[in-house]
Amino acid sequence: MLxxxxxxxxxxxxxxxxxVGVCGGTIIGCLPGLSASMGVALLLxxxxxxxxxxxxxxxxxxxxxxIYGGSISAIxxxxxxxxxxxxxxxxxYTMTLQGKGLKAVGFSTYSSMIGGVLSAIALFTISPALSxxxxxxSSAEYFFIAIFGLTIIASVAADNIVKGLxxxxxxxxxxxxxxxxxxxxxxxxxxxxxxxxxxxFVPALIGLFSVSQVMITSETIFHQEKKEFASTKGRxxxxxxxxAVTMPTVLKSSIIGIFIGILxxxxxxxxxxxxYNMAKNSSKEPETFGKGNPIGICASEAANNAVTGGSxxxxxxxxVPGSAVASILLGGFLIQGMQPGRELFTTxxxxxxxxxxxxTVANILMGIFGAFVAKHLIKATLIPSAIMTPIIVVxxxxxxxxxxxxxxxxxxxxxxxxxxxxxxxxxxxxAGIVLALVLGNMAEIGYRQSLIMAKGSxxxxxxxxxxxxxxxxxxVISLLIPAVKSFRKAK
Numbered sequence: 001m002l003x004x005x006x007x008x009x010x011x012x013x014x015x016x017x018x019x020v021g022v023c024g025g026t027i028i029g030c031l032p033g034l035s036a037s038m039g040v041a042l043l044l045x046x047x048x049x050x051x052x053x054x055x056x057x058x059x060x061x062x063x064x065x066x067i068y069g070g071s072i073s074a075i076x077x078x079x080x081x082x083x084x085x086x087x088x089x090x091x092x093y094t095m096t097l098q099g100k101g102l103k104a105v106g107f108s109t110y111s112s113m114i115g116g117v118l119s120a121i122a123l124f125t126i127s128p129a130l131s132x133x134x135x136x137x138s139s140a141e142y143f144f145i146a147i148f149g150l151t152i153i154a155s156v157a158a159d160n161i162v163k164g165l166x167x168x169x170x171x172x173x174x175x176x177x178x179x180x181x182x183x184x185x186x187x188x189x190x191x192x193x194x195x196x197x198x199x200x201f202v203p204a205l206i207g208l209f210s211v212s213q214v215m216i217t218s219e220t221i222f223h224q225e226k227k228e229f230a231s232t233k234g235r236x237x238x239x240x241x242x243x244a245v246t247m248p249t250v251l252k253s254s255i256i257g258i259f260i261g262i263l264x265x266x267x268x269x270x271x272x273x274x275x276y277n278m279a280k281n282s283s284k285e286p287e288t289f290g291k292g293n294p295i296g297i298c299a300s301e302a303a304n305n306a307v308t309g310g311s312x313x314x315x316x317x318x319x320v321p322g323s324a325v326a327s328i329l330l331g332g333f334l335i336q337g338m339q340p341g342r343e344l345f346t347t348x349x350x351x352x353x354x355x356x357x358x359x360t361v362a363n364i365l366m367g368i369f370g371a372f373v374a375k376h377l378i379k380a381t382l383i384p385s386a387i388m389t390p391i392i393v394v395x396x397x398x399x400x401x402x403x404x405x406x407x408x409x410x411x412x413x414x415x416x417x418x419x420x421x422x423x424x425x426x427x428x429x430x431a432g433i434v435l436a437l438v439l440g441n442m443a444e445i446g447y448r449q450s451l452i453m454a455k456g457s458x459x460x461x462x463x464x465x466x467x468x469x470x471x472x473x474x475x476v477i478s479l480l481i482p483a484v485k486s487f488r489k490a491k
Contacts, residue, residue, distance in 0.1 A: 052351050113370075170432075
């Protein structure tokens with residue numbers, strides 16, 4: 001199998017996909033306003049014509065490298081390219097003001113690389129064992145898994161639990177559009193033939209993550225302050241002594257990131273702040289944090305890059321994405337015919353391990369690429385939004401149309417772009433809609449099949465299955481945690 005994995009990984013198409021993913025992801029992350037979610041959503045249409053391994057290697061490379069890329073602009077111009085890099089800006093930009101901007105990027109690069117590689121190792125080791133659990137899953141367990149994913153994403157991703165659940169409910173309604181999966185009866189199609197097959201997932205994603213962001217950016221396109229170009233002179237890589245001092249923090253933060261990534265809905269921004277605060281609280285000199293302490297950079301960047309691999313563990317084993325980007329990746333796996341679960345690690349083991357190996361290599365290449373071009377990438381952040389915005393719009397339209405060469409998909413993209421814009425303005429969670437679109441069908445089929453198998457005694461059927469009881473408990477906890485937080489905040 002090792003020979004097959006290496007053959008698939010080092011094919012010409014996969015190597016090109018790796019390069020595109022690493023370079024493109026880093027640049028996307030470096031540009032303020034272009035998130036990892038947006039980058040993966042924009043390039044997802046390209047994977048339709050690609051083989052499975054290069055397609056998924058490219059998407060996972062974009063994911064992890066976009067997270068890293070966000071630190072470059074956070075450090076050099078005090079503008080986080082991604083939300084997960086906000087904590088990095090505290091010490092990173094201070095180092096830039098001290099004339100150590102390039103060195104700060106070096107700390108970010110090495111800690112991001114280690115965090116990403118360790119998360120890939122976790123993927124290799126934890127995922128096969130966890131996938132064994134999926135063998136005991138039937139329709140009832142899949143129903144509660146879907147509900148668990150929905151409740152976690154909807155509640156954690158939003159400031160308000162009601163708004164979070166409302167976003168998830170809207171996504172479930174949209175997921176019902178099209179033909180009934182069991183009877184074939186048309187639902188919510190409004191007599192439109194184009195809706196018979198349901199809402200196309202990719203244009204919806206592009207609209208929610210790309211078009212909505214373009215609309216928000218356009219509001220201030222002519223009122224943005226001019227960005228200052230930072231000095232990029234000096235040493236890049238940390239010295240051996242500096243590595244020895246920061247390595248314990250990098251390792252601890254990576255573990256934090258992996259475990260937070262496994263928790264659906266938590267995300268890299270939460271992981272980076274948790275790791276940063278833990279590093280500060282455990283430091284003998286906490287007063288130096290925020291004043292140019294490289295340990296703060298290492299803690300934040302190791303954690304948010306470790307989230308990438310951690311979020312894919314429940315994705316590959318149970319079909320529950322650990323982040324908004326992972327939910328898009330789930331769509332990519334399904335497009336390629338890869339159904340999450342035990343089969344990915346048995347019959348589909350070659351493809352799965354090739355993708356994980358490619359993800360590992362992408363994290364290593366990310367460090368090499370960053371070392372050579374980091375100081376030049378900052379120039380890309382100075383591109384005016386007035387130029388970037390129309391480019392993103394064109395890519396969004398072309399990407400949506402190219403899937404089926406259907407103009408209706410462009411209309412879907414625009415419609416979801418408007419929905420995404422309104423939701424962001426109203427502080428609703430777009431992640432709730434995305435996950436509902438992905439898991440809605442699983443939830444419906446699981447529930448309706450359970451009704452048939454229960455033979456009229458649904459409650460007894462559900463409560464008589466131990467895994468269902470565990471999942472019900474997790475659902476209740478996931479709903480109670482944000483409610484308790486809101487209550488404490490109100491007090």
